Amino acid sequence: MEKFILNAGKVLARWRSGINYFLEEKVQRSSTNLILFLLSTFVVFILSFSLFFGVRSIIDNYVIFLILFSIMLLILIWVAIFYESEKHLETGRHPFQIVSIKKFQVRFELLHLDKESKEQFLRLMKGLRVRKKINFTIGNKSGDSANHRILFVLFDELVIGGIQDLTGERKRSFFNLLMDSFLMNNEPLKENTLKTSFSTWKNDQEKINSRNQRKFIRQLLGKE
Incomplete structure (x- = not known):
């Protein structure tokens, strides 16, 4: 049992290391990669949905899923733009907090x-x-x-x-x-x-x- 736990721990560590590398080096490297990853996750979720309710349910409600997909895409793009603007705002600030004086x-x-x-x-x-x-x-x-x-x-x-x-x-x-x-x-x-x-x-x-x-x-x- 102890040997199994040790080997399983090593396998899990390698697996987690691979996931961390993928998320940190590939996904988070650019806003575009992050948006594509999240959208892909959304698509996988929708496809998984069909396993429980059938492909027919997706076909019948494809308009709703397209609308949700578009809304999610717009939200993700807006969030990416907002955080990019935050970076530019920070470069214009100095690192000292100033007391409030009118x-x-x-x-x-x-x-x-x-x-x-x-x-x-x-x-x-x-x-x-x-x-x-x-x-x-x-x-x-x-x-x-x-x-x-x-x-x-x-x-x-x-x-x-x-x-x-x-x-x-x-x-x-x-x-x-x-x-x-x-x-x-x-x-x-x-x-x-x-x-x-x-x-x-x-x-x-x-x-x-x-x-x-x-x-x-x-x-x-x-x-x-």
């Missing part, structure tokens, strides 16, 4: 943004990637480092959970978002500069200047 709360005059940059900033707040980089100019008088720090405070208030605890790939993704979304005084942001400024900013949270920046950003976002 746009009328934001004091855009404090951000010194023109109309186009304002629209791009609103895209970021909606979780979307910008179409054109925003030129960030706040803090010019204190140098680039201050600019970076205010930008960090801004996203620390915008991103759900904040950004201070970001590490590894998540932090790299955040830096990429900043580099893809902003210019600093018309200059591209550099990853090495972001890393250095980010570490310094995290260690200076209790300093008066950092607290003032936090208060400024909260006023800018209409949080106080």
